[in-house]
Amino acid sequence: MKVGLFIPCYINAVFPQVGVASYKLLKSLGVDVEYPVDQTCCGQPMGNAGFEREAAGLAHRFDEKFKDYDCIVGPSASCVVFVRDHYGRLRARSECRCASEDKIYELCEFVHDVLKPARLKARFPHKVSLQNSCHGVRLLHLSSCSEQNVPYYNKMRNLLSLVEGVEVVEPIRPDECCGFGGMFSVEESAVSVQMTRDKVRRHLDTGAEYITGADSSCLMSQHGIISAEKLPIKTIHIVEILAAGL
Helix, strand or coil: CEEEECCCHHHHHHCHHHHHHHHHHHHHCCCEEECCCCCCCCCHHHHHCCCHHHHHHHHHHHHHHHCCCCEEEECCHHHHHHHHHHHHHHCCHHHCCCCHHHCEEEHHHHHHHHHCCCCCCCECCCEEEEECCHHHHHCCCCECCCCCCCCCCEHHHHHHCCCECCEEECCCCCCCCCCCCCHHHHHCHHHHHHHHHHHHHHHHHCCCCEEEECCHHHHHHHHHHHHHHCCCCEEEEHHHHHCCCC
């Protein structure tokens, strides 16, 4: 299986360590992984803002960049969802040799559901509180959602259980939105900030040292509150924990 590593633009620009950790983790699990150079945005910001013509152009470029890979894997639930759920609508499948939406995975989803490792080499002796992002919960099904009467499950927690030394907790209202929401955080900034502040407080109430999740955008929003208010907690992408010490 040949895997193309998709690193979203904001991760590349703001959280490059997440991209490095993603590559290291996949290599440690025996994956034949490559990072295609000259990647650009998947088109999510434009698509969400209504500029679908621009988003369609980026979708076509994305397809071309990743057409020779068996799977595409990226450490961002929201970006993966955009490719999987919207690319087919943005352009006709007949226009590209291989449709990316048919073979893209969020990184935790890929490791948990496809690779299924029995153990990881990572060690992270800290208490972490899980950030269950809206896209991850409700569209990628990384965890159960509270509005449905279904048994509890959480793929991120399962993966973290393979890491030596880590203690995992969840806040009350574990799958409530953190307030980021992409364009929502710009158009309704006051509401977004208050939602984020409330979410950070719930994570703090767990006594955790870190907030962790599969979306850097959610973590970035919460880091802003933490930094501004000098709160005693940090944020870290889950892939950084899964790759800790590699």
